[in-house]
Amino acid sequence: MRSLRISVTDRCNLRCQYCMPEPEYVWLPRESLLSFEEIGQIAEAFIDEGVNRIRITGGEPLLRRDLPVLIESLAARTAVEDLALTTNGILLKGNAAALKRSGLHRITVSLDTLKRERFRALTGSSDWDAVIAGIHAAADTFGALKIDTVAIRGTNDDEIVELLEFGRTVNAEVRFIEYMDVGGATRWSPATVVPRAEILEVVGRHYGGVIPIGERASAPAERFLLPDGRTFGIIASTTAPFCATCDRARLTADGIWLLCLYASGGTDLRRPLRAGASRDELRQLIHTVWSLRADRGAEERLGMDRQTTLVPLRALKKDAHLEMHTRGG
Ligand code: SAM
Numbered sequence: 001m002r003s004l005r006i007s008v009t010d011r012c013n014l015r016c017q018y019c020m021p022e023p024e025y026v027w028l029p030r031e032s033l034l035s036f037e038e039i040g041q042i043a044e045a046f047i048d049e050g051v052n053r054i055r056i057t058g059g060e061p062l063l064r065r066d067l068p069v070l071i072e073s074l075a076a077r078t079a080v081e082d083l084a085l086t087t088n089g090i091l092l093k094g095n096a097a098a099l100k101r102s103g104l105h106r107i108t109v110s111l112d113t114l115k116r117e118r119f120r121a122l123t124g125s126s127d128w129d130a131v132i133a134g135i136h137a138a139a140d141t142f143g144a145l146k147i148d149t150v151a152i153r154g155t156n157d158d159e160i161v162e163l164l165e166f167g168r169t170v171n172a173e174v175r176f177i178e179y180m181d182v183g184g185a186t187r188w189s190p191a192t193v194v195p196r197a198e199i200l201e202v203v204g205r206h207y208g209g210v211i212p213i214g215e216r217a218s219a220p221a222e223r224f225l226l227p228d229g230r231t232f233g234i235i236a237s238t239t240a241p242f243c244a245t246c247d248r249a250r251l252t253a254d255g256i257w258l259l260c261l262y263a264s265g266g267t268d269l270r271r272p273l274r275a276g277a278s279r280d281e282l283r284q285l286i287h288t289v290w291s292l293r294a295d296r297g298a299e300e301r302l303g304m305d306r307q308t309t310l311v312p313l314r315a316l317k318k319d320a321h322l323e324m325h326t327r328g329g
């Protein structure tokens, strides 16, 4: 275990069709959300067990008030070699400088289209310009960033080259994510997935070649080099899952630790923490659960008849933990 994704809220100011397309959701009760101090205590136990990379996510993490306070406390832990944030960018412009000051190392902004109208259809929001402004602010403040794009058939699969070209203008490495069937409310079907092979073909045809960088290790993104020296990434979680090298723990905003994005349940760390468990007791619990881990969620999905959705809408409405936006993506 090296990497920890911490979701700080399940709420979001967008309604991306592939993540939370419904107008209303059952949210995690506010009193169940971990305080920054509690997140810090749990993170310390994970760090004691080997975590050295932390990513803050959500829902939309910038909706969590005073987020730089949490970043500052995590950045102060010297064992954390990589501290990153994934955001939809809507609130980034006004926050980029404070995030940098608090010690955040890197930012990833999700951007699926360069067309305003498409953005509105895809996210339910007309704030595309705010996302672009957020990307520019991140580039100015951090020098570089990553852009994550979920490639969806018939939605944005004609923008692959344009998004790479846009990335060049803001010093961003663009990473294309294969659309995953993570919940019942999205309209996922096998036909909506733009596979890694097709993305490589489109990019290779346009730029005249693509060279694999071959440093995949445990990182989910495979990276590639273009003839002009620029790089881009593909996260092929649907057609080429990376379960065998997954070193990732996921913490929901209410302190449930998920061993896999596809897991139907997790380990409640909030309860022992609030009952007074020490850092070492938490660490031991984490050690035991992780040592028994046998999850291969994405590989299992690949092997089964996927005409049915992963989680039916009925079940989603009863348990917020089954939602992608609660799991942190
Ligand atoms: N709200 C933030 C954002 O959108 O960047 C952070 C949370 S979001 C759940 C994290 C990542 O999950 C985003 O890059 C998003 O595009 C990705 N994601 C959400 N649903 C997905 C799906 N069905 N397939 C692939 N990626 C998905």
Ligand code: SF4
Pocket (backbone or CB within 6 Å): 012, 013, 014, 015, 016, 019, 020, 058, 059, 060, 088, 110, 325
């Ligand atoms: Fe919100 Fe991110 Fe999900 Fe879009 S992908 S609905 S921005 S949590």
